[in-house]
Amino acid sequence: MARVRLTTTLVDELQPPEKGQSFVWDSEVAGFAVRATASGAKAWVVQMRVRGGKERRMVIGFCHKLPLDKARQEARKVIAAADLGRDPAQERREAREVKPDTNPTLTEFAERWMEEVAGRRNRAGTIKNRRLLLKNHILPHLGEKRLGEIGRRDIEDMHHRVSQKYPVAANRAVSLCSALFATAERWGLLTENPAAKVERNTEEGRERYLTPEEIARLRTALDQSPAQDSADVVRLLLLTGARVGEVLAMRWDQTDLAAGVWSKPAATTKQNKTHRVPLSPAVVEVLAKRQQAAKTSPWVFPGREGPAHHMTTVRTFWAAVCKRAGIQAVRIHDLRHTFASLLVSSGESLPVVGALLGHTQAKTTSRYAHLLDDPLRRAAERVAAITSGGKL
Structure with missing residues (x-):
């Protein structure tokens, strides 16, 4: 069949046949053509030979909707797919007939x-x-x-x-x-992830630590509160650096007060791993008082619904106690950051801090690295004092 290089002008001037359909084949891409029908419709088509020797012809798009350069580019892709053993025409038919369970909303x-x-x-x-x-x-x-x-x-x-x-x-x-x-x-329902490379908004990390003065005011407000169950939750958050959900879901059978150990079960931790936490004497004291007052509930902080439930939130209490202590812009999760900052500022290493917080990756703990500057600076100053004969 004769071929000519298809151009937009040639296609625009192409006259429809008296009946049936006619084709003008492209000399640049073998198998690519424009098809005109007696009704006046013009469409880009591609003809290829697929595996098994069968010839397939498929419509790429209508000429008034798809520009020539785009159609020619798509024709190359279709022909290349056929050369690799695929059947693009059959794939398109199957895609149109796909059932909801293989292409759900x-x-x-x-x-x-x-x-x-x-x-x-x-x-x-x-x-x-x-x-x-x-x-x-x-x-x-x-x-x-x-x-x-x-x-x-x-x-x-x-x-x-x-x-x-x-x-x-x-x-x-x-x-x-x-x-x-x-x-x-x-699962084979998609060939690529359309959300994989979508650009996100810039987020600034939030780091809010309670100062020693704020901690003192918080302790006073907790002691003065009539809601001592909620006050004990906050005390444990500040003393252990645990997440609020972990403390609220604490059970007596997870604690060993004699050994001073709390074994957080995997189901309550963010890492889905059991986390064994050593407890300070201050924490053991809080828990021992609660244990003496405990009745039949397995929970350290039982809920109001009965022994089968534990407390689920202290959000309202936290807002009230912060107002009483004159502390602003502090989330309850910031108590965890405060616990970590106090450890780092006192000279504890990041691996130790990460182990106490239950971090599984060092980069999670690295956000506190800048807090090491003060103890390191004090150590360097001590060396300077010694080497300079006691004079800085």
């Missing part, structure tokens, strides 16, 4: 992912946060789309919209999308 897949993946790996608090991200930020924008329809631009648009009010939540939403799509890719 994001809403459908997210629910399955939450049950089969997150439900097995994540703690209750993490699952709750992820469901909120899905409900409030991800599914309103992408929930009705099928997995195969979602591209990187869709994720970026969602991130941009959420970022207008909640820039940090927007980053978390992208991370959750990436986790979802990574599973879909692993």
Whole structure:
């Protein structure tokens, strides 16, 4: 068949046949052509030979929607795929006929992912946060789309919209999308992760430590509080550096007051590993008083619903006690940072601090590295005093 180099002008001036269809084949890309029908429709087509010797012809797109250069580029891709043994025409037909269970909506897949993946790996608090991200930020924008329809631009648009009010939540939403799509890719439902390289908003790390004066005021406010159960929770947070969920879920059978040890079970720790924590005499004193007053509950901090439940929050108490102590802009999680900062500033090494906090990676503890400057400077000054004959 005769070939000519297709141009936009040639295609625009191409007259439709009286009946049926006609083709003008491109001399630049063998197998690429423009097809005109008697109705006046013009479309880009590609013809190829697939594995087994069969000839396939497929439409790439309509001429009034797809520019010539893009169509020619797509034709090269299709022909290359056929040369590698694939059948692009058959793949397109199968994609159009795909059933919902092999190409579910994001809403459908997210629910399955939450049950089969997150439900097995994540703690209750993490699952709750992820469901909120899905409900409030991800599914309103992408929930009705099928997995195969979602591209990187869709994720970026969602991130941009959420970022207008909640820039940090927007980053978390992208991370959750990436986790979802990574599973879909692993299960063979996607060929790539559209959220993998989406740019996030810049986040500034928050580091707030209580000063010695603030700690003194906090202790006074705790002693004066009528809610001593909640006050004891805060005391243990400050004295152990534990996470609030770990303290609230503490059981008597996890503690050995004689040996001064608390064994946090994997189910309550962020790392999903058992964490054995040595307890200071001050912590043992708090626990011993509570043990004497304990009745039948297995929990160190039983809830109001009965012996089967433990306390679940001290958020309201924390806000009240901070107001009473005159302390501002401090989250309850900052007690953990305060515990770590006191250790580092007193000269303890980062590995020791990481072990007490239950960190599994050194980089997590490295945020406190700058606090080592003061004890190191004091040590250097002592050497200077000795080498200079006692004069600095």
